[in-house]
Amino acid sequence: MLEELEIRSLGPIHHAVLRPAPGMTAITGETGAGKSMLLNALRMISGGTAAARMVSPGEDGAWAQGIFAVSEDSDAAAIVHGAGGDVEDGEIFLTRTLPAKGRSRAVLNGRSVPRAVLGDISGELVTIHGQADQLRMASAGRQREFLDRYAHDDALLDAYRSAWKRLNEADSRLRGVTEQESDAMRKADYLRESIERIDRVAPHAGEDDELKAMRDRIENAAEIARGVGGALAALDTSQMDAEGDVPGALPLVEQAVQSLRSIHVHGEYGEIADRLTAVSTELSDVVFTLGGMLGGEEEPQDLDTINGRIHELDELTRRWGPTLADVIAWREQAGYDLEDLDASPERVERLREERAQAYKEALAAADDLHEARKAAASELAGRVTDELGSLAMSGAALDIEVEPRGRSAAPDPGDFGPLDANGVDDIRFLFTPFPGSPKLPMGKSASGGELSRLMLALELVAADRGMNGGEDFAMTFVFDEVDAGVGGKTAVELGRRLARLARHAQVIVVTHLAQVASWANAQFVVSKTVDTKDDDAGADTTVAEVRDGARVREIARMLAGSESEASLTHARELLASSGASR
Known part of the structure; x- marks a missing residue:
């Protein structure tokens, strides 16, 4: 969970501190105020690409730091330990320094690390769903992992992985002996020819x-x-x-x-x-x-x-x-060695049979896993499609293909046929954003807002399924543009579903809709101020949490663009209704 995000000299933000709520946090503000810089800061500490143009004008460099709460037995903590760091008091500090000139520097808990290490750690802590970000579910590997977690097929996965391990071990032994057999055949030919030559001369000491x-x-x-x-x-x-x-x-x-x-x-x-x-x-x-x-x-x-x-x-x-005595002794030993080498074909045949059996068992385990995945894919696709209908995407659908690769007989050493480390299946998530659209791979089939809502639907189904392993708030989800093209009752449903996801995970949403923001446990406003007394000072962007009356006024602004009595009354009613429903 993200406990704190601090930013210095990044774009229009000279200094800001964001402490999001454990549940749902809304980030609001007028267009152009600088909300995107908060997302850029998260991308920076997540090991993303950072350009020098992001540094505030006149500053030597930008700086961003995220403090995350983690458990000692989490995957993120394991990565920290693997990088030579420690988790102190259950917290991880991810820091990135971006100079105006030169290369950026990545820091983990006060120690410089490769930028990729921040990416590995943040991949276990924060997921950004936005048009500028690679979708968490864009790769085939991520889609397979998501489907397996939904299917709760851990026992079948373990059985397959055990069979896969046995197959690899049998294959390794066979390849080793096969290679040895070639060497043995060459050595046997050499020994045989040498013995024949010595015997033909028949020397005596x-x-x-x-x-x-x-x-x-x-x-x-x-x-x-x-x-x-x-x-x-x-x-x-x-x-x-x-x-x-x-x-x-x-x-x-x-x-x-x-x-x-x-x-x-x-x-x-x-x-x-x-x-x-x-x-x-x-x-x-x-x-x-x-x-x-x-x-x-x-x-x-x-x-x-x-x-x-x-x-x-x-x-x-x-x-x-x-000496001739050495020649005679060598010939005697060569005879014994030749007898041992001539027995190797029987061993090769035995190992071939063992590998064939291991291959057969791995195929059977892969078939069991395939059936579980296929059943889970149908259920998952149906539930996500139902969620999309409640998110102003009527007619949109998710289809999940689980296609087994073609069968083959037990192949030669080094060839595993249709099998790989994850089974026998090619898995694809295909998204239909509107009626009549072809089924297209995720990430290439919709606008930023539609993709964000698709990801929200997937995360909702995952949360309902208990796919976070019971460790609530282990992941921070950031949604940008999720409200694009949404309004009215649909906006209320969108906010309701974000709040539902926030029961199990930390949710940060950048939104322009009061109906969405009203569901948040905390709300931060990004605003731009201009110092009229100093024309050279320019504009400054601030990030501040709004509570009580200040939050009512911000909701009213989002509703009507003003703080009229009617808009304030509507804002209070909206906050009360969302709070009660939450």
Whole structure:
């Protein structure tokens, strides 16, 4: 509820304070007095566009502030908390500063915030119905929300939203696994090809080192032969078929052993002979080994085969190494991984079945919600049309279309067919402003006054239905031009219905009709005064509450344009009659 609206240097208003009543407040005054500035101030603190031309001439800037009473558990309070603010003593301060030059500044409870934050908060607190404002019910989303609140289909909505959540979760799992399946298929192909390549080469640990050693021997065979041959010739000339009188080392050692054995004198000769025998045995073993080396040389053509094999092994270690032991270990693990990946198609099929079931359940829940909406739409449209007949709009009608989108089989992941987060319905509010007019979307089908009365009819039906959740005066409704083209008894009915709405919500109405203003709990007059003593002072606009005799005089002015005794008497009677009926 709006507790106070304060304005400084906005258009013709240098300073004004408006403290509307909890119920219905009427704002009256002569045409051109500046009533529109009050609406502009509300738009400013609601985050609307503000132009520098709105600043009073000669002033540095304009300023507007609205103080709203809210409950701690309200949606508005939640938005304040989300913006990093606090609700102190159950009040919210929305402030907007508009400099003559430069950008405006939005302030929430004394802290600067983005302008959009004021819009979000004020959207829960105040609704302006006027030609210059976007209708609260112009968007399809707002129309759907309004219809759902009227239908009291919370249980069906909750059931659908739960089904929608399950569908999204199942869809997310399926999409994740499907994407994983593609990756898994690519990985499985890689593993399979890699295993086949390793198995085709069939390496064993250390084979590359063995082959490289063998290659070295082949490539250096001549040098090896010369060295080994020389060693053998020095050790035992008989191994090399060498001719000459110089014996090798081995026969000479054996000859030395025999010479020592031939000594029969007691001494160390036998021990030395034993030691030489051991040397002879070792030399014989060396001669045998060297002889084998000369006899085991690889054929020259084997070098190409060995180099080819080494190349194959190097390719394996470059990709899966760095050693052949690593390659062999990788191949073993790859076999296990391939077995796990080959099982993924079964999991995908199971998730497809789960998603199909979730889709079927969501469609069923959406159908239940559709039926409730369709029944509520017929009732709501009929009641609003009846209200329009009492607001000087005979022949006008509201039609509400609830059309389900086309069905489809369980779609692929990421495609939800006709479903969205709100069900399966396309909902449209269509207004026929006069007989013979086509049904047109709201906001594009009538004058400002007709639209205001349509919104009044909708808000009346909503209030009667208890659609404010039992929290009276949580919303402030502002009606401008609602009395356009209305007079006589219809004006009285208009005032009566505004007062009826004010039983559950705060209502502020800008009106030229005494029959409407007389129903208000409080009345403020916007008037323009001119200082005749100072020609340079210009005009000043004031906003003042009128009570008792002052209010009688204002009602009389609205009735007859004067304060004659007849008009004053009529004003008193009108106020008394409206007050008693209220």
